[in-house]
Amino acid sequence: xxxxxxxxxxxxxxxxxxxxxxxxxxxxxxxxxxxxxxxxxxxxxxxxxxxxxxxxxxxxxxxxxxxxx
Numbered sequence: 001x002x003x004x005x006x007x008x009x010x011x012x013x014x015x016x017x018x019x020x021x022x023x024x025x026x027x028x029x030x031x032x033x034x035x036x037x038x039x040x041x042x043x044x045x046x047x048x049x050x051x052x053x054x055x056x057x058x059x060x061x062x063x064x065x066x067x068x069x
Contacts, residue, residue, distance in 0.1 A: 012036075 001014040014028040023041040030036050062068065 002010055003012040003014075005011050010032060012028055012030050013032075014026060016025075016027045018025050018027075020039050022039050023045070024039065026038045026040060028036055
């Protein structure tokens with residue numbers, strides 16, 4: 001999975017997501033050069049749900065079904 005900046009340059013490439021004793025471990029590369037490992041803790045995941053407004057959920061579904069936002 002890749003994340004891009006608004007000007008369409010590659011920001012982060014996620015290579016793997018795996019269980020970790022403290023949550024989920026995310027491995028990838030930042031800006032094509034710097035390897036990174038991050039841990040998503042349960043509390044942070046719960047905080048992330050506050051971003052899911054109805055309009056955002058509809059955009060996510062459209063991206064999955066139609067391939068665009």
